[in-house]
Amino acid sequence: MTQPSNDAPALIPRRVVFLYLLAVVVFxxxxxxxxxxxxxxxxxxxxVYLLNASRMAHGEVLYRDIFELTWPxxxxxxxxxxxxxxxxxxxxxxxxxIIGAGMAWAxxxxxxxxxxxxxxxxxxxLFLSFAFxxxxxxxxxxxxxxxxxxxxxxxxxxxxxxxxxxAGVLSGFATICTQTRGALVVLSFAAFLIWEWRNKKFPRRRxxxxxxxxxxxxxxxxxxLLAVPIIQAGWRPFVQDxxxxxxxxxxxxxxxxxxxxxxxxxxxxxxxxIPALAIWLFIHLLTPLVYLVFFARYRQSARSRPDQPWDxxxxxxxxxxxxxxxxxxxxxxxxxxxxxxxxxxxxxxxIGMEGRPARFMRRALWIAALAAAAYSPAMTQLGWHGVLTTxxxxxxxxxxxxxxxxxxxxxxxxxxxxxxxxxxxDLYFPLGLRNPSExxxxxxxxxxxxxxxxxxxxxxxxxRVRYVVWSPWLDLPDRAMRAGDHLGPLRILMRQAYxxxxxxxxxxxxxxxx
Numbered sequence: 304m305t306q307p308s309n310d311a312p313a314l315i316p317r318r319v320v321f322l323y324l325l326a327v328v329v330f331x332x333x334x335x336x337x338x339x340x341x342x343x344x345x346x347x348x349x350x351v352y353l354l355n356a357s358r359m360a361h362g363e364v365l366y367r368d369i370f371e372l373t374w375p376x377x378x379x380x381x382x383x384x385x386x387x388x389x390x391x392x393x394x395x396x397x398x399x400x401i402i403g404a405g406m407a408w409a410x411x412x413x414x415x416x417x418x419x420x421x422x423x424x425x426x427x428x429l430f431l432s433f434a435f436x437x438x439x440x441x442x443x444x445x446x447x448x449x450x451x452x453x454x455x456x457x458x459x460x461x462x463x464x465x466x467x468x469x470a471g472v473l474s475g476f477a478t479i480c481t482q483t484r485g486a487l488v489v490l491s492f493a494a495f496l497i498w499e500w501r502n503k504k505f506p507r508r509r510x511x512x513x514x515x516x517x518x519x520x521x522x523x524x525x526x527x528l529l530a531v532p533i534i535q536a537g538w539r540p541f542v543q544d545x546x547x548x549x550x551x552x553x554x555x556x557x558x559x560x561x562x563x564x565x566x567x568x569x570x571x572x573x574x575x576x577i578p579a580l581a582i583w584l585f586i587h588l589l590t591p592l593v594y595l596v597f598f599a600r601y602r603q604s605a606r607s608r609p610d611q612p613w614d615x616x617x618x619x620x621x622x623x624x625x626x627x628x629x630x631x632x633x634x635x636x637x638x639x640x641x642x643x644x645x646x647x648x649x650x651x652x653x654i655g656m657e658g659r660p661a662r663f664m665r666r667a668l669w670i671a672a673l674a675a676a677a678y679s680p681a682m683t684q685l686g687w688h689g690v691l692t693t694x695x696x697x698x699x700x701x702x703x704x705x706x707x708x709x710x711x712x713x714x715x716x717x718x719x720x721x722x723x724x725x726x727x728x729d730l731y732f733p734l735g736l737r738n739p740s741e742x743x744x745x746x747x748x749x750x751x752x753x754x755x756x757x758x759x760x761x762x763x764x765x766x767r768v769r770y771v772v773w774s775p776w777l778d779l780p781d782r783a784m785r786a787g788d789h790l791g792p793l794r795i796l797m798r799q800a801y802x803x804x805x806x807x808x809x810x811x812x813x814x815x816x817x
Contacts, residue, residue: 314415315423320408323424327407327431328400333680334436335396337699341690342396343683344698344733346440347637349395351743353732356381357390361737366536366544370742370755372553374545375532376479377443392695392733395441402445403435409449410644412456413619417612417652425668426647432675433582434640444641447481448626450474451488452644455622458492459615462499464516467492471520478521479528482545484629489521491625495618502614554632556750563635582675583636590639590646591627594620597649616652619645694718694735704808709734711805711813712770721766723759725793726774726811739766745790747777753789760792767816771801775810 336342355369355378365375384394410427418425454473457466470492478485493514500510533541554560565587569579597620605613623645630638651668654661688699689706693713700706709730716722718735728743730736740759745751763771777790801814 315420319421319424320411320415323411324404324408327404327427330431330676330680331400331403333684334439335399336393337688337690338684341697341699342393343439343688344392344395344700344729346395346442348442348444349440350728350732352377352442353381353395354728354738354743356385357732358738360385360390364536366532366540368741370544372545372549373443374479374482374529376476376528377446379479380446390695390732390735392693392698398441399439399445402441402449403431405449406435406445406452406644407431409452409456410648413452413459413645414648414651416459417615417619417648418655422651422655422665425665425672426644426651428672428676429647429651429668430644432672432679434586434643436675436679437582438637438640440637443480444484444638447477447484448641450477450480451484451622451626454488454492455619455645458618462496462513464512467496467513467516468520471517471522472524475521475524475528478525481629484626485525487625487629488622489517491621492517492618495621498617498621499614552750552752555748556746557748558635559633559750561632561634563633567636578671578675578678586636586640586643589650590643591624593646593649593653594624594627596653600653616649619648623649691733693733695733698733705729708772708807708809708811711807712736712772715813716770720770721768723763723768723771725771726777727772730772739763739768745777745793747779747788747790749787749789751789753787756789756793760796763796769816771797771814773797773812773814775812 334343335345351371355365355371358369359365359378359382363369365371365378371378381394388394407427407430410430411424414423414426417423450473454470454477457470457473460466471489474485474489474492476485477488496510496513496517499505500507557563569576569583597616601613601617604611623642626642626645630642651665654664683701686701687703688701689703689710690697690699691706691709691713693709698709700709712722712730713734716734716736720736721739722730722734722736723739724730725745728738731738739762740755742751742755742759745756745759762768778794797814801816803812804815805813807813
């Protein structure tokens with residue numbers, strides 16, 4: 304079932320790709336480690352999955368004892384690494400390097416089928432320096448993005464039955480990490496096959512074979528893995544956590560709705576911030592507008608320029624739209640930036656169809672990308688950082704307030720202690736602390752359910768948790784979101800049974816049991 308594609312540009316040599324990937328690793332290492340060997344502990348969502356995997360390593364069951372919205376692929380990945388290496392702080396740092404290099408490899412594998420010469424390296428370079436370098440969070444999004452991008456790389460040359468089967472399997476694995484993205488991507492591939500069938504007028508049986516191979520690979524990868532958490536935790540907790548809760552309550556947290564779009568604009572303190580602001584605007588404007596521009600260009604030029612690889616470009620466009628749809632409910636900077644690689648491929652292609660102005664723009668983009676690629680690691684290494692020795696090994700922290708918090712807690716607790724960080728999750732994993740609550744953090748909105756608060760109160764009392772870190776934003780319910788603040792009973796317990804013993808510069812307080 305091979306479909307000969309439109310004439311494609313000559314491929315850049317594999318040796319060049321290999322050297323490029325070596326350069327990518329050299330770029331990523333100083334973003335994730337303070338030289339020579341101290342891992343930087345960073346990320347917003349990654350600590351949740353590291354904590355969950357640690358709890359699972361101690362015998363707790365996901366969805367029964369631990370609340371989680373996403374399907375269990377990310378926890379399983381970290382759990383396996385912990386079983387081999389122990390709970391070490393370098394694991395998420397190495398994972399970021401591998402994911403970044405993997406995204407670069409898959410991105411170049413796609414680009415070299417639609418772009419000419421060294422220009423095929425430009426989209427991945429822009430992505431790494433403009434987006435990935437500012438989204439260093441080893442969370443579930445990156446796992447599903449890498450798997451679905453690998454699926455696209457599998458299909459970009461031709462859509463044989465074997466390749467469609469492999470793409471379905473990769474999309475199924477991605478679904479186990481991020482259920483919406485994996486499912487939407489496999490649907491985008493299925494929709495593309497219909498478009499290709501109609502456009503090239505293939506026999507219907509070829510379409511049917513392709514769709515069955517794609518769907519068969521997807522279900523074969525997804526369903527057996529889904530059975531594991533359902534058997535372990537029961538189908539009710541699994542459905543409640545991963546399907547019903549997101550539909551009912553996910554958007555009540557102010558980070559999980561359309562209000563986050565373009566809300567996290569970089570701070571502008573002077574001319575030095577202009578490049579960061581320009582990158583932020585560029586990525587936001589690029590996605591999803593470039594997909595609409597490509598549709599318009601296709602309608603305008605497909606017949607007059609049949610030499611272009613329109614089928615491959617359309618496949619990139621379909622999958623890019625699936626990535627956009629997967630983040631549309633909460634399009635914050637991290638999600639938009641992390642999903643920008645297909646848009647960058649199409650953008651570079653579109654500007655490459657012109658003459659001298661396009662060459663000037665490509666050169667300008669190369670200069671900007673390489674300048675950013677030099678600047679980010681240098682600032683990471685030369686900027687302020689603190690180094691702490693923790694049960695997970697030495698870690699580097701890039702914020703002095705955060706460093707002071709970690710240092711204080713590490714000196715007042717021991718690994719294995721129950722400890723409650725009410726508004727965040729980042730202290731647990733490196734310090735070897737245990738969360739007494741089923742949820743990773745609390746919010747003063749309907750995102751945190753009253754029954755979760757009630758069970759947390761019982762756990763705090765039964766385990767006689769000594770320390771609680773309380774964040775000031777937990778006392779500021781977001782009335783604009785019609786959110787219910789259910790933390791009242793927890794605040795009462797804090798006042799009755801705990802006292803403030805430490806206040807940090809960011810307002811976070813440590814409460815100690817009386």
